Amino acid sequence: MSERIPVIKTPKVYVGGAFIRSESGRTFPVYDSGGQFVANVPQCTRKDLRNAVEAAAKAVPGWSRRTPYNRGQIIYRLAEMLEARADEMTGVLRQFAPAWTSAAEQEVAETVDRLVHYAGWADKYEQVLGSANPVAAPFFNFTLTEPIGVVGIIASDSAPLLGLLTQAAAAIVSGNTVVALASESAPYPAITLGEMLATSDLPGGVVNILTGYRKELIPTFATHAHIRGIDAVATGDDATALRRGAADSVKRVKVRQPDINWSSEFNESVYEIRNFIDFKTVWHPIGA
Amino acid sequence: MFRRTSAWERSYITVVSKHSKVEDFGTVDRVGIEERVAKFTTRSIKKQSKLWGLNTAVSMVDLTTLEGKDTPGKVASLCQKARQPSDDSSIPPVAAICIYPSLIKEARKLLADSPIKIASVATAFPSGQSSLKVRLQEVKYAVNAGADEIDMVINRGLFLAGEYDAVQDEIAAVVEATGDATLKVILEVSELETYDNIRAASFMAMQVLRPGDFIKTSTGKASGSATLANTQVMLEAIRDFYLDTGIPIGMKPAGGIRTAKQALHYLVAVKETLGDAWLNSSRYRFGASSLLNDLLRQIHKEKSGAYQAPYYFSEAAGSY
Numbered sequence: 051m052s053e054r055i056p057v058i059k060t061p062k063v064y065v066g067g068a069f070i071r072s073e074s075g076r077t078f079p080v081y082d083s084g085g086q087f088v089a090n091v092p093q094c095t096r097k098d099l100r101n102a103v104e105a106a107a108k109a110v111p112g113w114s115r116r117t118p119y120n121r122g123q124i125i126y127r128l129a130e131m132l133e134a135r136a137d138e139m140t141g142v143l144r145q146f147a148p149a150w151t152s153a154a155e156q157e158v159a160e161t162v163d164r165l166v167h168y169a170g171w172a173d174k175y176e177q178v179l180g181s182a183n184p185v186a187a188p189f190f191n192f193t194l195t196e197p198i199g200v201v202g203i204i205a206s207d208s209a210p211l212l213g214l215l216t217q218a219a220a221a222i223v224s225g226n227t228v229v230a231l232a233s234e235s236a237p238y239p240a241i242t243l244g245e246m247l248a249t250s251d252l253p254g255g256v257v258n259i260l261t262g263y264r265k266e267l268i269p270t271f272a273t274h275a276h277i278r279g280i281d282a283v284a285t286g287d288d289a290t291a292l293r294r295g296a297a298d299s300v301k302r303v304k305v306r307q308p309d310i311n312w313s314s315e316f317n318e319s320v321y322e323i324r325n326f327i328d329f330k331t332v333w334h335p336i337g338a
Numbered sequence: 339m340f341r342r343t344s345a346w347e348r349s350y351i352t353v354v355s356k357h358s359k360v361e362d363f364g365t366v367d368r369v370g371i372e373e374r375v376a377k378f379t380t381r382s383i384k385k386q387s388k389l390w391g392l393n394t395a396v397s398m399v400d401l402t403t404l405e406g407k408d409t410p411g412k413v414a415s416l417c418q419k420a421r422q423p424s425d426d427s428s429i430p431p432v433a434a435i436c437i438y439p440s441l442i443k444e445a446r447k448l449l450a451d452s453p454i455k456i457a458s459v460a461t462a463f464p465s466g467q468s469s470l471k472v473r474l475q476e477v478k479y480a481v482n483a484g485a486d487e488i489d490m491v492i493n494r495g496l497f498l499a500g501e502y503d504a505v506q507d508e509i510a511a512v513v514e515a516t517g518d519a520t521l522k523v524i525l526e527v528s529e530l531e532t533y534d535n536i537r538a539a540s541f542m543a544m545q546v547l548r549p550g551d552f553i554k555t556s557t558g559k560a561s562g563s564a565t566l567a568n569t570q571v572m573l574e575a576i577r578d579f580y581l582d583t584g585i586p587i588g589m590k591p592a593g594g595i596r597t598a599k600q601a602l603h604y605l606v607a608v609k610e611t612l613g614d615a616w617l618n619s620s621r622y623r624f625g626a627s628s629l630l631n632d633l634l635r636q637i638h639k640e641k642s643g644a645y646q647a648p649y650y651f652s653e654a655a656g657s658y
Contacts, residue, residue, distance in 0.1 A: 100645055107648075110658035199658040273644035298644065 061091040063261055064244025065098070066105030067254015073097050078263070080238055082145045091237050094262035096270040099229065102258040103276050106200045106227040109255030114197045114225025122172030125219060128250040129165035132158065135246060139239065143211060146236045160313055161212045167318045168219035175224065175323045183331070190334040195327040197225035198302070202271045204264065204282035204292075209312040210236040211243065216312060217281045218257055220322035229258045229277065231268075237261040268292060275299035279326045283308055302326065360502075363541040364578070366533035366571055375566035378606045385640070388602070392637045395601040395629075396429055398619045400457055400590065402436040402627045404464075404558065410444040413437055417448040419652070424634050426641075432630065433619035434487060438463075439476060442483040457487035457522070461512060464526075464557035466491035470508055477515040487520040488512070489625075491557060492539065494529045502542060510546040522552035522590055522623075525572075528562025533571050540575035544587050552588035554625065563593025564625075566603060573611040580612075589616070592625025598636040601629060 062069035071077075074097070077090035092098075113121070132139065136158045143154035176195055183191040201221040206213030210233035218228045232240030240259050247257050260267070268288050271280060272295025279302040282292055289305045296303045304325050383391060401420045403412060413435075420432045434455035437445060445456050458480040462468035477488055490512050497505045513521055523543040527536050543553050553572055555564040569591045576587050589612075591604055601624060608616050616622050631651040638646050649657050 103645070107658050114658075197658075270645070275644060275650065276647040295644075299647070 058089070061089050061238065061241045061261075062244075063092050063094060063098075063241065063259055064247055065102045065258045065260070066108075067248070069244065069248070070098075072262070073101070080146075080236075083147050088145070088238065091241060091261045094231075094260040094267065096267065098260055098262075099267055099270050099274065102229045102260060103200055103274060105255040106229050106258050107276055109227045109253055110197065110199055110225070113222070113227055113253055113256050116225075118173040118176065121223060121225065122169045124251045125165055125169035125172065125223060128247065128252060129162045129169065131246045131250045132165065132243075133162045136162070139211065139242060139246075142239050142242045146210075146238060156313075157209060157212050161215050164212065164216055164318060165219055168223045168323075171320060171323060172223050175320050178320050179324055179327070179329075185333075188336045190336060191331065192334070193329050193331045195224065196330055198326050198328050199226060199278040200276055201226045201228050201326050202274070202277040202280045202282075203228055203230035204268065204271065204280070204284055204288075205230055205233050205240070206283040206306070206308065206310065206312065207233045207235045208308060208310070210239045212312045213283065213310075214240060214243070214259075216317050216322075221279075221281065221326050222252075222256055224323055224327050226279075226326050227256045227258075229260065231264065231271070232259055232261045234262070234264050264288060269295060272296050273298065275301075277301060280304065281325065282306065283310065360534050360538040363538045363575075366537050368533055371533065371570055371574075372567050375570050375607065378566060378610070379603050381606050383602055383606075389637065389640050391602050391605055392598055392633050392640070393428075393430060394617065395598070395605060395624065396423060396633050396637075397431070397433060398623050399432040399630050399633070400434045400436045400592075400623045400625045401432045401630055402558070402592075402625055404436065404438060404459060408438060408441060410441065413441045413444050414448055417445055417454075419630070420454050421449070421452055423630055424637075424651075426638070429634065429637060433623055436489060436625060439480040439483060439485070442480060442485050446484040455486040455520075456484060457489055458483075458485040459489045459491075459557075460485075461490040463489070463491055463524075464559035466493045467495070470511065473508075474511060474515045477512055481515070481517055481519050485519055487522060488516050489522045489524055489554060491524045491526060492543070494526055497530065497535070497539060502538075505539075506542045506546055509543050513546055513548065513551070520551055521547065522554045522588075523547065524554045524557055524592075526557055526560055527555050527564075527568040527572075528560050533568070536568055536571045537575050540572050541579060544575070544579045544585070547585075547587055549585050550588065550620065552590045552623065554590040554592055556591075556593040556625075558593035558625065560593075564591035564595055566607060569604065570607055570611065573607060576616075577612055586615070586621060588621040588623065590623040590625055595624055595626050596628050596632060598629075598632045601633065 062071055072092040072094045074095045076093040078093045079090050080088050082088050139158045140154045179195055181193045185191045203217045221228050244259050268291055272292045280292055281304045283306045293303050403416055416435055420435050423429055431454055434457045436457040439458045442458050460476040460480045461473035492505055525539045530536050540553055580586055608622055634651045635646045
């Protein structure tokens with residue numbers, strides 16, 4: 051038998067339920083932990099971000115109108131997909147950081163557990179965060195939650211899978227959709243994650259992942275008026291740029307420090323869901 | 339300035355077209371035209387030229403509402419939007435509003451002191467399936483109510499049956515009924531099946547139109563609507579007709595043009611086919627309802643540098 055021609059996967063990013071290259075055609079190389087070239091991944095531009103936001107915005111009405119129970123089922127299904135392909139994901143994580151060799155397996159397991167955690171919250175956070183308020187008049191007074199819309203995520207370098215999915219799961223469980231910028235130093239796990247998202251029953255556009263340079267994309271994340279909230283791992287100038295840019299369109303910015311411990315159980319909390327919901331209070335007359 | 343077709347001219351045209359077949363107007367190279375229009379989408383238009391293009395596109399919009407549920411109130415807000423599309427006063431008003439005949443009187447009151455034209459569809463829009471007498475009456479009703487422009491539909495059934503003379507005679511009759519109003523002839527290209535038919539129908543209409551009248555792609559009510567390719571067939575027909583006769587006919591693509599980017603592609607096609615003389619609202623229009631909001635959104639983005647949310651521009655409330 052003749053020698054096989056090598057078949058090497060072209061890394062593409064997952065946007066709007068499809069796998070795309072950057073509209074610019076640009077790529078940047080990623081290297082494994084031994085300094086060996088692995089692949090060229092898309093170097094997404096602000097136009098790619100704009101297109102991703104359009105896709106994400108289109109997905110919000112359908113996703114947020116699903117029953118909370120169904121959103122929980124779908125996020126649980128994503129956990130199932132990740133669990134079934136845990137070996138592949140572990141391999142990818144291991145390939146890019148030898149320091150995590152023992153931790154790679156653990157990171158995948160923790161990510162699956164975290165998805166299951168937030169899947170469970172889908173039909174429960176409303177009971178915790180919403181309320182029936184006592185008022186001194188013949189009215190029922192309820193405070194209810196609503197998703198805010200498109201949430202931008204700037205992912206962590208220290209845990210390129212666990213960090214990204216912790217941020218994403220807490221945002222989408224309430225009906226938001228997400229446009230995420232994957233870790234710049236380790237983008238490959240997010241590319242592999244895209245392939246799992248595609249088989250997870252999540253409607254296209256609910257989670258969109260871009261790869262590229264933070265410096266190029268952070269200003270656009272900050273100023274894009276259609277992005278209603280940002281969950282970013284950032285410090286210094288990046289954090290300032292996000293806060294300042296977000297002010298014009300009055301969007302919420304949650305900044306996390308790069309040394310955040312993603313394994314910590316503090317990342318499993320209903321208050322993470324509260325970051326990106328709006329509260330609506332309604333008065334309803336008490337009937338006879 | 340309008341050239342009235344005399345009875346003699348009309349009978350002459352009728353005699354000429356008695357022998358005409360679709361092929362007499364020339365055929366269209368399908369592959370060639372689709373390749374050509376694909377190139378229009380690759381032009382790099384940035385910064386100042388983009389801003390110019392977007393503002394020009396705003397000034398060419400026929401802001402349209404053609405729904406069974408239209409009310410005087412909806413037309414009133416449409417007129418407001420037409421006069422002042424944005425709080426940015428450097429953005430021009432649109433060219434015209436396009437409505438059903440029963441609402442013209444309402445719009446006339448609100449646009450009395452403005453340069454914005456009132457266009458009305460008539461002739462049993464959108465199917466055109468009524469008697470000629472009834473269709474002409476509708477045209478006269480719209481003109482009497484104060485329409486500046488009439489958008490008519492041709493009888494596609496008659497065209498596809500090969501009754502070309504009859505189609506042309508009907509258009510000529512409508513031309514006469516419109517009086518001083520501008521006429522736009524809707525070919526409903528998606529129902530004409532082939533590019534050759536679109537070209538032939540364009541010529542049949544242009545032969546009886548006056549300078550400054552328009553041909554228009556679609557009603558927006560059929561399954562297909564304006565595409566760059568079928569618009570290009572019509573633009574080239576306008577060019578060839580102009581070179582033959584010196585009569586300039588306007589063009590109005592309609593239906594399916596929703597984004598500013600599409601609008602710029604269409605303007606590239608005009609610029610590269612007919613030249614600058616057609617890059618104004620007296621010879622080129624966009625029939626659209628949601629296009630205007632996206633144009634405003636992109637103009638605002640060019641000026642501020644930040645991408646804008648669609649709900650800043652009177653999109654349906656409740657959207658994310």
